[in-house]
């Protein structure tokens with residue numbers, strides 16, 4: 209099966225790392241150096257006492273590549289845990305986006321109406337612009353951005369995906 | 380103010396090295412490491428070997444490490460000193476050699492300022508070290524050194540770099556002994572017993588088995604090599620070794636099939652292709668070994684034992700994997716085997732061995748003899764015959780001579796074979812031999828070289844002379860970058876673009892200029908004589924053998940071909956059109 213063409217699948221991987229300088233460069237360098245995809249990557253400290261950060265990576269590849277990615281991550285000395293949320297059971301994932309729409313008149317009203325449907329909040333507004341905050345699964349944020357395009361969308365800032373397993377157990 | 384229990388960073392560093400068992404450092408000084416050199420001069424527990432180029436310091440440390448099983452240690456200055464070491468680090472990374480490389484760095488307050496001799500060496504070496512550190516606080520220095528040695532030697536070994544800003548080694552701080560240093564890095568060494576039992580069952584049921592063994596067994600150490608030998612002999616199954624695994628199983632044992640892969644023997648490659656159970660221990664399915672992946676051993680169940688989970692299912696999907704140190708795993712396998720007393724299929728095995736003997740009959744390493752010109756294979760065979768009783772350490776450079784050495788030396792002892800396999804670094808052999816000789820002052824240490832490779836680190840002749848390291852360098856001078864010429868002949872229409880050097884130094888005079896001994900053989904009948912002369916002197920020697928310039932290494936699996944599609948010799952090569960463009964992955 210070695211060369212068989214396999215379907216590429218998207219996986220969300222949670223990585224617990226020491227919060228030290230260079231650790232992000234190691235993770236990103238591994239992806240670029242080995243030609244793996246990064247669709248989204250987020251990182252922030254999650255445990256100040258133990259000095260741990262959590263990185264959430266959304267990547268895609270064949271089964272063998274995804275296994276490689278996880279094993280390569282585990283090889284890094286400051287990496288403590290690597291979990292593939294996609295195959296380890298149900299999980300929830302969210303992304304937050306700030307979206308600036310500059311328009312007036314009919315378009316401005318329509319933008320507000322759609323924001324309402326998406327439960328996006330206007331967190332800044334001027335006479336000719338809004339900044340919306342929208343939270344949800346990646347697809348929802350994508351859909352919102354697409355709908356805003358003809359309504360004066362001029363700027364987008366997204367956090368990338370954060371994810372966590374459902375249920376009572378920790379990582 | 381000086382506290383009594385504090386020490387300077389340089390003092391802390393040296394104490395930590397001593398506590399880690401370091402007795403030799405290979406290095407080269409410069410501004411950023413002067414405080415460390417100052418401290419070195421005040422002690423005599425650690426010997427310093429002053430090299431002539433930092434790349435050589437790293438290869439020497441590799442030679443030291445691979446021939447002793449200990450961690451090699453390197454000390455170089457910031458900027459150019461550190462960047463010169465990069466090739467050596469990449470080499471050690473590819474071949475899993477445990478090293479700690481200490482680099483000087485500009486003082487912390489200047490980092491990032493484009494200061495004099497500043498290089499972002501942790502950034503540069505991140506992809507070619509197992510791990511690296513930038514120490515910013517003298518109080519963290521001891522801890523960092525201890526962890527670095529632990530990381531270098533644990534799990535899959537590799538090079539670790541510690542970047543030391545000048546102020547960090549000058550400031551004072553507290554020492555911390557190894558016993559007080561805990562690391563979170565603790566790779567799994569014991570294999571899963573259920574998997575081991577399954578593996579034993581599968582091995583016992585085999586009709587056409589083969590052991591495919593690699594450098595991981597050497598990495599694991601002498602005990603692993605002994606256990607492997609015991610286990611293979613218990614089964615009576617055939618065993619082949621990778622270039623990096625040579626010596627892990629005795630080369631003179633009848634169960635040994637020779638090296639496999641691109642320049643492996645017919646019996647080794649055919650056994651790999653036709654086997655029904657493959658037992659991979661500490662080998663990584665390298666592309667030089669597998670040939671075309673979709674034709675690689677198509678009908679076998681594959682067992683893979685490796686300490687690094689990322690080696691498993693990387694190139695080849697296996698049926699049964701065991702993550703662990705091979706010494707531990709083989710030990711458990713032997714226990715299970717003994718407990719179960721499995722009934723093996725004697726009839727099938729007899730038939731399998733008959734098949735193997737047939738392939739052996741092809742005598743795929745034979746070469747045309749000559750009494751007028753020195754055949755490189757002949758030179759190596761004579762070298763082997765005339766030195767084997769002294770259990771020499773053999774290092775090589777990279778090229779055809781390396782392959783002939785791998786094919787024709789039937790090494791019986793582990794840790795006695797040192798070659799650059801993964802990176803294929805020309806210029807590795809001489810400094811590696813230097814490191815081996817430093818660790819084993821009384822041993823016979825030989826570097827088998829090509830005339831091109833040897834020129835990459837020839838400056839180290841001076842190091843050999845200065846430190847009384849009587850390394851023997853045997854140059855097979857075929858006037859060409861022979862391995863490149865071979866590929867050009869076979870794959871690029873015999874267009875010998877830039878693979879011939881019109882000018883070479885007079886190697887005999889060159890040896891003498893360095894203060895070493897130079898010898899030369901130009902005809903086959905001179906070979907034994909120069910070898911005897913070489914062995915008689917207790918000084919560094921260069922022996923130049925003028926060898927046949929047109930000789931090629933066979934058998935050869937052409938790029939993009941499979942194990943059962945070997946080209947056996949010059950006459951055989953028109954058979955296929957090699958070098959199908961599809962496989963640009965294979966490099967000379």
Ligand SMILES: Cc1cc2nc3c(=O)[nH]c(=O)nc-3n(C[C@H](O)[C@H](O)[C@H](O)COP(=O)(O)OP(=O)(O)OC[C@H]3O[C@@H](n4cnc5c(N)ncnc54)[C@H](O)[C@@H]3O)c2cc1C
Pocket residue numbers: 473474475534535536592593594595596598599620621622623624638639640641642643660661662663664665667668684685686687690703704705706777778781782799800801802803804862967
């Ligand atoms: C010109 C040239 C030609 C070459 N031709 C050939 C050829 O014909 N045949 C050939 O075989 N090679 C050849 N090579 C070498 C080749 O490029 C590879 O370096 C080599 O095949 C790799 O050997 P290996 O699989 O034993 O792996 P190594 O690189 O030695 O890796 C060791 C493996 O063992 C694992 N390991 C490490 N420690 C342990 C432990 N304690 N327990 C368990 N596992 C462990 C590691 O994780 C790794 O997977 C050639 C090189 C050159 C330069």
Ligand SMILES: Cc1ncc(C[n+]2csc(CCOP(=O)(O)OP(=O)(O)O)c2C)c(N)n1
Pocket residue numbers: 776777778779780781803804805806828829830831832833855857859860861862863967
């Ligand atoms: C540093 C480096 N540069 C280039 C190569 C590519 N290369 C592989 S073998 C070889 C020729 C080696 O020539 P020589 O040392 O004379 O050995 P021979 O093949 O003739 O025995 C070259 C250039 C390499 N392996 N390493």
Ligand SMILES: [Mg+2]
Pocket residue numbers: 778829830831855856857858859860861
């Ligand atoms: Mg040559």
